[in-house]
Structure formats: structure tokens, C-alpha cells
Amino acid sequence: MKKNILLSIFSGLLLWIAWPPTSYTTFLLFVGFVPMLIMMENIIQSHVAKKGKKIFGLTFLGFFIWNTLCIYWVYNSLKMIGPITAIPISLIPYSLGPLLMATACWLYYRLRRITNRGLSLFGLVCFWVGYEYLHQTWDLNFPWMTLGNGFAVSHQWIQWYEYTGVYGGTVWIWIINILLFLIYTGLREGKNKALRLSLIVAFVLVLILPLSYSLYRYHTYQEQPNPSNIVIAQPNIDPYAKVSDIPTSEQLSILTHISDSIGQPNTEFFIWPETAISDQVDEDRIHSNNYFLQVQHFLNKYKNGNVLTGAETFKLYDTRATKTASPTDQPNQFYDNFNTALNIENSAEVQFYHKSKLVPGAESMPFGDALSFMKPVFEHLGGATGSYAGQSEPGVFYSQSGIGVDPVICYESIWGEYIAESVHKGAQFIAIITNDGWWENTSGKDQHLDYAKLRAIETRRWVCRSANTGISAFINQRGDIVQHTKWWVKTTIKQDINLNSDLTFYVLYGDYIPRAGCVLAVIGIILILGTGIKRIKKI
Numbered sequence: 034m035k036k037n038i039l040l041s042i043f044s045g046l047l048l049w050i051a052w053p054p055t056s057y058t059t060f061l062l063f064v065g066f067v068p069m070l071i072m073m074e075n076i077i078q079s080h081v082a083k084k085g086k087k088i089f090g091l092t093f094l095g096f097f098i099w100n101t102l103c104i105y106w107v108y109n110s111l112k113m114i115g116p117i118t119a120i121p122i123s124l125i126p127y128s129l130g131p132l133l134m135a136t137a138c139w140l141y142y143r144l145r146r147i148t149n150r151g152l153s154l155f156g157l158v159c160f161w162v163g164y165e166y167l168h169q170t171w172d173l174n175f176p177w178m179t180l181g182n183g184f185a186v187s188h189q190w191i192q193w194y195e196y197t198g199v200y201g202g203t204v205w206i207w208i209i210n211i212l213l214f215l216i217y218t219g220l221r222e223g224k225n226k227a228l229r230l231s232l233i234v235a236f237v238l239v240l241i242l243p244l245s246y247s248l249y250r251y252h253t254y255q256e257q258p259n260p261s262n263i264v265i266a267q268p269n270i271d272p273y274a275k276v277s278d279i280p281t282s283e284q285l286s287i288l289t290h291i292s293d294s295i296g297q298p299n300t301e302f303f304i305w306p307e308t309a310i311s312d313q314v315d316e317d318r319i320h321s322n323n324y325f326l327q328v329q330h331f332l333n334k335y336k337n338g339n340v341l342t343g344a345e346t347f348k349l350y351d352t353r354a355t356k357t358a359s360p361t362d363q364p365n366q367f368y369d370n371f372n373t374a375l376n377i378e379n380s381a382e383v384q385f386y387h388k389s390k391l392v393p394g395a396e397s398m399p400f401g402d403a404l405s406f407m408k409p410v411f412e413h414l415g416g417a418t419g420s421y422a423g424q425s426e427p428g429v430f431y432s433q434s435g436i437g438v439d440p441v442i443c444y445e446s447i448w449g450e451y452i453a454e455s456v457h458k459g460a461q462f463i464a465i466i467t468n469d470g471w472w473e474n475t476s477g478k479d480q481h482l483d484y485a486k487l488r489a490i491e492t493r494r495w496v497c498r499s500a501n502t503g504i505s506a507f508i509n510q511r512g513d514i515v516q517h518t519k520w521w522v523k524t525t526i527k528q529d530i531n532l533n534s535d536l537t538f539y540v541l542y543g544d545y546i547p548r549a550g551c552v553l554a555v556i557g558i559i560l561i562l563g564t565g566i567k568r569i570k571k572i
Contacts, residue, residue, distance in 0.1 A: 040072035041091040045098030052103045052183055054479035059187040062180070063240070066210040067217065069095055073138060074218065077145060085142050092138040096131035100178055106477035110395075113273070122394075130178050133164040140554075143561045154215075156557040158207045162550030165203060169448065172399035174390070176447055177480075180206050185483035188512035192250040193243060194490045195537040198449045200546040205243060212236040256510050259532040261436060261462070262300045263497050266292045267505045268309070269523040272470035275501075281312040281324060288342075289331040291525045296335060300527070301432060303340045306501040307443050307466045308372065310344035316371075317348065319383055328377050339378045339432050341440060343466045346373040346385070357422035369422035372396065374440035374466060376430040386428040388421065388442040390451065396421045427455035436461055436532060439494075443467040447484050449491050450543040457540050461532035462495045463488060470502035474520055478504055486512035491539045495530040 044065055051061035072091060076084050107126050111119035137160035145153040161180075169176035176182075181202025184191045191202055212235055219229045268287045275284060292303045310324050319325050324344075332338045350358055350367045358367040372391075376384040391397035397420075429437045439452060439460035446452070446465045456463075465485055469478045482504050489496045489508045496508040506517035507528040516526050 037072045037075055037087075037091055038094070040068040040075075041095035042098060043095075044069040044072075045095035045102075048099040048183075049102040052099075052480075053185045053483045054476050056186055059184060059190070062183050062206050063209045064213060066207070067213050069138075070210065070214040071217065073142065074214075077142065085139055088142045089135045089139040093131050093135035096134040097128060100130050101127045103480075104177060104477070106472045106475035109473045109475060109477070110471040125394075126175055129173060130168065130175065133168060134161070137161045137164045140558065140561065144557055147560065147564045154211050156554075158204060158211070159550045159553040159557060161207060162200060162203060162547050163554035165200070166544065166547035166551055172397075173393050175393070179203065179447075182447070182484055182487065185480070185487055188486045188490060189251045190244055190247050191487075192247040192254070192490060192511070194487060195493060195539055197546055198453075198491050198539045198544055199487060200544060200550075204546065205239070208239050209236065212239060251511055254511050256531040257533065257535075259461075260529040261302070261532050262297060262527065262529050263462075263507070264292055264296055264300050264303045264525060264527045265497055265499045265505050265507070266303065266305050266525050267500060267503055267518050267523065268306065269502050269521060272468050272501060275308070275311050281310060282327065284309065284311065285324060285327050287523070289327070291523060293331065293334075295525050295527050296338070297527075298335070299337070300335055301337055301339060301434065301436060302438065302464070302497070303335075303338060304464050304466065304497050304499040305340060305342035306499045306505075307343035307468045308345055309342045309466075309501075310375070312345065313370075314344055314346045314373075315349070316346050316373075316385060319346075320381060325377065325383070329379070332377070332379050336379065337432070337434055339376055339430075341374060341376050341430065341438065341464050341466070343442065344373045344375050346371045346375075346387075355422060370420055371423070372421050372442055374430075374442055374464075376432075376438075376440070378433055380433065382433075384428075384430045386430065386440040386442075387424040388445065389423040389425065389427070390445040390448055391421055391423055392444050397423070427451055427458070429455055429458045429460045431459075439463045441465045441488075443469075446481070446488060449488060449539070452488050453492055453537075453540045453543055456492045456494060457536060459534075460494065461534055462497060462530055463492065465496060465498040467498070468501045469504075470500075478520065482506060482514075482517070486514065491537065493533055493535065493537050495533075497528075497530065 047061050047065040051058050051065055069092060073088050076087050104126060108119055108123040111122050140160045141153055141157035144156045165179050168174060179199055181199025184202050194201060212232055216232045219232060266288050270279060270284055288305050288309060314322050314324065328340050332340060347368050347370050351365060353367050355369055358369050360367050372388040374386040393399045428440060430440055431437050437459040439455035441452060441463060452463060469481060472478055485496050485498055486508055489510055490512045493510045495510060498506045503518050503520040507515045509515050510533060516528055518524050518526060
């Protein structure tokens, strides 16, 4: 038992060391699951009771270690509610992913009871992909630890994400780990030499072929010239101070001043961070809003200029027009709050995008539809039922000159397919606006930046990333960070990027891999349940 515990812990530590933003250790992803697979095999081959329970518990241990060490910074974003109170709340994201991962391993064990090792290992990959897709689509979504994200530091290895998205990386990691595990068990169990040799050949091919293609694609990929001048502003305003201590007009003065310092006559987009306009703005009266007028005044000298900025906005209704609407103090009046991206130009045209991928708990109430019957109770108590509303699909902003840009707000940048949908609609580059200051100077901000490189590869679009306190950056279509700022400095950067209108295979077809994996996972679960029912009937 002690040996199995150590194997589980070892897997967790290997996966943590391999994870971004750590450099030069990505290769450990190819071996990180091997100790876990050996541990499960040890239990399966043993004579202990309650094998499924032991596999679930030990895999949870290893995955909890991996997850917690990688996303420890979540605590920093919660400690404003109280350093002690934040601990149990932080345990939710630390534990939920590992619970789902351990469930995938438990299903592998149940499938192993009714079929052979090879088929059950195939099932394990499907169960894992199914868990990852669930964790990106349900109300408690947190796809931060999707396995394919682990290549974000070594983006030269996965240029084929333009065909598969990050789930291709998930499958690649699992196949290599499984082949190494089978090579090890083949030696331990004295399998015949021909089988061992075939496994070694398969391992070499599965490792080398995708890697070779990716490196070739990386070094031969050429961007088509179609330049556009972009300015990114990083105001470096303390996220806690910006909502209470510094007037919004003063914050906008900082942004306009630093943007103007490097703007040029042909600059087409000034990109400002999430909630740069931190006071509530009535969307229906925006043309008379002082902050809007302040931004338009700044744009007077930039004929073709646009300001793409974050803002806190709201809409008022005479009826409860949406599921998320809450009552105001006035009779028969309701409102929705939005975490918004605005596109402001030298005209009366204003474009709005409402953040859709909301942070569970912090920005939305999980399973709000199922708990909608509780809404009057929360309102009576003066509580919130999910502080933000969103929109149901991605958006595209268009400049007066016809340039399409995908506005991506913070958390949304880890959804590959969602961003691909916007690109499919006409976005020629991606603008990520975020804060990241809540996490302080931790690896969270670095991981968030690294993940943006994956979106560039999947869509072959430049990514222009404005972060309030850093790290802001320009990322080219190969996923290279061409320019970036330092953390916690007030600065601006500019770049001539190349716009792109070509659509990658991934943009066209999205997350087809996890959808197929989910179908196969469901078939596996049905087989497990069916066998269980037959056994019960026999009894």
C-alpha cells in the first residue's frame, strides 16, 4: 500500500513540474502518468478488497497534488473575502478537477473488470477526454488543467493544434504514457520479444512523427503580409484601488496619456484592459456618458482609430426580460450587469460584447436555471444570484475600415472552440483584455499568458493581450511572444500585426475530438452498467 501511495504522489509531482510556466520540463508530461498507471495495475493484480475504492482514493491524491500545486494562486483571488474563509472555498477548484479525474480512473477499473487491458486503456483515454469536455461545458467549468494546455510553454511542439485544438495534446500525452506503461509491464510480465519490440516502435513513431511535423510546420510557416498597427496599454492600476480609490475619469486619463505617447496616425486599434471603465455605464445612454465622450475626444487625432476597452455596463428593463435580470429599488424595473468589451470609434457607432464564459461563483451562479426557483428568496434576503449576465455566443467587432477582431475577456481565453467560433465569423485577430492583478505576482498570470499562445496556433491569428497589471503581449500566428511587458509597470507597446482571414481545420470543425471521446465514453459507461445489471439479476 505504501508503494502505491508513493507512486501516486510521484505522478502528481511529475505533472506539476511539467506544467507551465516551468520551462524545459514539458517532456515530463510524457511520463507523468506512468507511475499512476503502475499503481492502478498493482491494485488490479492484487488480492485486496474494494479495489475500485482504493484506485479512486489514490488517484485523487495524486491529482489533488498536481492541481493544487499548479493553481495555488486561486487562493490569492479569494482572500479578499477573508484569509481563513478563502481556504475552504479554494478547496472547491483544487478538489473538483481531481474528483473528476479520479472518476475517469475508477471507470477504467470498472471497464477493466469486463474486458481486456488494451480495450480498457482505450476507454481510459475516452473517459479522460469526456471529463475534460464536461469540465469546460457545465456550470462549474474550469478547463484550466486540460492536459493539452501543458504544451503552452513548448508551443513549437504542437503546431498541429491548428487541426486538433488542445484535445489533440491530451490524447497525445495519454497515448505515449500508455505505451511506456505497456512496455514496462511487458518487461515485468515477460511478454514475448516481438510484442515488446512493436510497442517500442509504436512509442517512437507516436512521439517523433507529431513532433517532427510540428517543428517543420513551425519553421516553414509564413504569415501573409496584411499589416495593421495596434497599441496595447497597461495602466497598472491596483485592481482593489480601481473600484474605490481612483476615479474612473483619472484612470481613463492615464490610459489616454500612455496610449497617446506611442500612437501614430495609422494606429487602428488601441486595446485597453478588462473593466478599464470601472464605473457602471448605462448601455442605452452611452452616447451621453462622460467616459464615452472622454474616449471619443482622445480618438479625435486618430482618424481610423478604435478603442477596444473593458467596461462595467448595465441595461434596464420594464419587465424581467431575461433569466438573469434582478429588480431595482424602483417598482417594475429590472436590470442586468455585464462584464463588457466596448469598441468605440470616431462615430456614433458603439459595439458591445458581454462576457459569456463567466467565472463560477464569482461572476455567475452555477446551475442558475435549476435553482431559479430560489431567485425570489435571494432577492428578499438582499443577496446576489449571479452578479453578471452574459451573451449566448461569441462576437466580432468591426472597425470602420472593415477589420474584424475577436473581443475575449479574461477567463474566456482558455476556451479554444469559443474563440474559434468568433474567428469563423470573421475575426482577423484576437484581442484579450484581462486584469490578472487579483492573482498577484504568481504563476497564474504566466499560465494565463502562455495559454494565449495556443489560441494563436489553433486559429493562426495574432493575439493582442492587454492586462491591467501585466503581462501584456503581442503573440504571432506561430504562437511566439513577439513583445511583452513586465509585471506591475505602467507602459504601452505597439506592433504592426498581420491580419489573417484564412480558416484552419480546427476553426472549421472545433472540438470534434472530445465530442467523439464523449460518445465513446458513454458507450463504455453503458457497458459497465449493463454488466452490473446482469450480475445483479443472476444473484
